[in-house]
Amino acid sequence: MRFTFDEDQLLFQTTLRDFLSNECTPEVIRKAWDEGRSHTPALWAQLAELGVPGLLVPEAHDGMGMSEIDSVLLFEEAGRAALPEPVIATAAVAAPLLVELGDEALAGEWLPRIGGGDAIVGVGHEVSPLVVDADVSHLLLLQRGDEVHAVAPDSAEIVAQPANDPSRRLFKVNFDAGDATRVAAGDAGRSLWAAALDRGALAAAAQLVGATDKLITLAAEYAEQRQQFGKPIGSFQAVKHMLANCKVKLEYARPVVHRAAHSVARSVSDRSLHVSMAKVAAADAAQFASRQALQVHGALGYTWEQDLHIWMRRAWSLEQAWGRNDFHRSRVEERVLEASARLGPGRTFRGE
Amino acid sequence: MKIMVCLKQVPHQDARLDINGDGTWIQEDNIKFEINSYDTYALEEALLIKDAGEAEVLVVSIGPDRVTQALRTALGMGADRAIHVNDPEIQGSDSLGMAKVLAAVAKEENPDLILAGLMSEDANYAAVPPMLAELVGIPHTTAAVKVERSNGTLTCDREIEGGANEVVTLEAPCLVAVQSGLNQVRYASLKGIMAAKKKPLDVKTAADLGVADQVGAGAAKVSVTQIAPPPKGDTAELVEGSPDEIAAKLVTKIKELGLL
Numbered sequence: 001m002r003f004t005f006d007e008d009q010l011l012f013q014t015t016l017r018d019f020l021s022n023e024c025t026p027e028v029i030r031k032a033w034d035e036g037r038s039h040t041p042a043l044w045a046q047l048a049e050l051g052v053p054g055l056l057v058p059e060a061h062d063g064m065g066m067s068e069i070d071s072v073l074l075f076e077e078a079g080r081a082a083l084p085e086p087v088i089a090t091a092a093v094a095a096p097l098l099v100e101l102g103d104e105a106l107a108g109e110w111l112p113r114i115g116g117g118d119a120i121v122g123v124g125h126e127v128s129p130l131v132v133d134a135d136v137s138h139l140l141l142l143q144r145g146d147e148v149h150a151v152a153p154d155s156a157e158i159v160a161q162p163a164n165d166p167s168r169r170l171f172k173v174n175f176d177a178g179d180a181t182r183v184a185a186g187d188a189g190r191s192l193w194a195a196a197l198d199r200g201a202l203a204a205a206a207q208l209v210g211a212t213d214k215l216i217t218l219a220a221e222y223a224e225q226r227q228q229f230g231k232p233i234g235s236f237q238a239v240k241h242m243l244a245n246c247k248v249k250l251e252y253a254r255p256v257v258h259r260a261a262h263s264v265a266r267s268v269s270d271r272s273l274h275v276s277m278a279k280v281a282a283a284d285a286a287q288f289a290s291r292q293a294l295q296v297h298g299a300l301g302y303t304w305e306q307d308l309h310i311w312m313r314r315a316w317s318l319e320q321a322w323g324r325n326d327f328h329r330s331r332v333e334e335r336v337l338e339a340s341a342r343l344g345p346g347r348t349f350r351g352e
Numbered sequence: 353m354k355i356m357v358c359l360k361q362v363p364h365q366d367a368r369l370d371i372n373g374d375g376t377w378i379q380e381d382n383i384k385f386e387i388n389s390y391d392t393y394a395l396e397e398a399l400l401i402k403d404a405g406e407a408e409v410l411v412v413s414i415g416p417d418r419v420t421q422a423l424r425t426a427l428g429m430g431a432d433r434a435i436h437v438n439d440p441e442i443q444g445s446d447s448l449g450m451a452k453v454l455a456a457v458a459k460e461e462n463p464d465l466i467l468a469g470l471m472s473e474d475a476n477y478a479a480v481p482p483m484l485a486e487l488v489g490i491p492h493t494t495a496a497v498k499v500e501r502s503n504g505t506l507t508c509d510r511e512i513e514g515g516a517n518e519v520v521t522l523e524a525p526c527l528v529a530v531q532s533g534l535n536q537v538r539y540a541s542l543k544g545i546m547a548a549k550k551k552p553l554d555v556k557t558a559a560d561l562g563v564a565d566q567v568g569a570g571a572a573k574v575s576v577t578q579i580a581p582p583p584k585g586d587t588a589e590l591v592e593g594s595p596d597e598i599a600a601k602l603v604t605k606i607k608e609l610g611l612l
Contacts, residue, residue: 007421008546008549011421011424011425011545012545014425015425015428015541015545016542018386018539049539050539050541051543052542055542064546066542
């Protein structure tokens with residue numbers, strides 16, 4: 001089994017990193033915040049030209065036809081850039097959910113629009129019920145028990161909720177569930193929502209890895225510039241160790257996230273276990289890096305003018321998204337305590 | 353119409369540069385590389401011509417294995433073919449040696465137009481494009497800030513001193529070395545990168561091109577004996593006052609230093 005990404009996947013990553021470093025700067029993010037929005041149509045259109053919204057849209061519907069293994073590095077880049085666009089809901093969750101629904105009419109109508117950048121799809125899952133960017137969504141996929149409902153935004157009541165990350169604006173969506181909106185139910189619906197949760201949590205974990213990397217970079221750069229006692233503070237052992245510990249947590253989390261991407265793409269039986277492990281590891285690393293980066297920056301880290309808070313907010317908000325750490329820790333606990341749990345190095349890839 | 357675009361891979365603008373052991377170049381291990389930004393404008397200009405009609409865009413680069421990524425990026429942006437001259441014997445070549453390699457490729461391919469960046473961001477010689485044109489025996493211009501085509505004739509605005517432009521016309525085949533900012537460079541799309549896998553990327557050596565005895569450190573007439581970081585200044589002068597006063601003092605200072 002290959003444990004590395006291939007040249008194409010790495011080139012995809014480099015390409016998106018270069019694009020976002022030029023087009024999704026802190027100035028762009030701050031401008032969107034100042035204007036009370038997160039989604040920027042022009043940026044979304046550029047992302048669509050690159051192929052980002054349609055990553056998981058099948059080629060038959062004019063998408064990229066990629067898998068989660070291909071896309072996990074791209075979601076890392078979205079986190080590294082603190083991309084203020086609804087890529088998790090639209091690209092990572094809604095597109096494969098529309099494919100798996102098996103409703104040809106719905107898929108035919110929405111998948112090409114997602115791939116083309118013409119549609120944003122909000123998703124409300126019972127574990128993550130507040131819908132990101134619902135006010136600019138063209139379609140809402142919402143959960144009621146085991147049922148999947150496809151709801152037109154103008155037929156729902158969309159109520160803004162407090163959010164600490166202005167790049168992830170949250171909305172409560174009230175709607176009348178009925179035959180007209182129901183597109184799946186029962187076992188099929190339950191299975192669809194389970195897969196959607198894993199995909200959302202995986203994409204959030206990948207973004208957390210990217211955000212953590214950026215937090216460490218910001219702190220390391222500041223530690224090189226900030227002088228104290230005539231030396232950069234980065235030369236002091238205490239500061240070095242803080243950043244080294246962040247890096248250790250990040251590099252332990254990264255392969256867990258990549259493992260989860262493989263499990264989701266291949267639909268392995270332990271998919272949910274691997275995703276929960278990834279979400280916890282990535283969120284823990286991001287929370288730790290946020291605190292340490294703030295310490296390195298000192299009082300300056302609290303200021304609005306410093307960019308640090310852009311990524312700290314992302315780390316906090318993504319920890320809450322698609323299952324908080326306590327939810328995912330519970331899932332891991334349930335699985336590893338099962339009598340039939342396949343644990344240990346000799347069983348890691350058995351049966352896949 | 354066939355357009356040949358010369359690309360060079362240079363250290364990434366964000367790369368931390370350290371000098372190598374013998375002090376003759378930077379330490380290239382473990383740093384990121386990217387396409388020389390001047391060359392990206394040349395590539396974009398070629399792709400714009402391709403977009404406007406029938407044109408085949410061939411990208412050519414010289415260097416080690418890592419250069420493949422630059423060529424694949426160019427193919428992902430829309431180039432049709434790539435030639436990678438990958439030969440350790442070329443290492444240590446001066447600008448003339450590099451120009452001879454590119455000229456050998458150009459003579460095999462017979463392009464109607466060769467586009468290149470004005471200079472590379474690492475060495476800054478700006479020497480290869482004119483040398484290449486001379487070796488191929490075609491007219492050339494440099495520092496082009498505008499390129500227009502009409503029936504085999506190119507009209508280029510080239511940047512000259514004092515903020516003025518000089519307008520030159522060239523008959524194809526010819527070479528144009530472009531200034532940065534000529535156009536808005538596109539990004540490679542993910543779909544383009546996937547499609548690029550099916551595009552030809554040929555690898556050649558100096559021997560394949562018949563220039564093995566004309567390249568490398570042994571054939572170079574110019575060699576780098578030492579590079580060093582710029583010395584740190586310790587005579588910074590703080591200019592104080594109102595904005596108008598500061599501006600007046602700066603102008604006076606600049607004139608004193610003979611910079612205007």
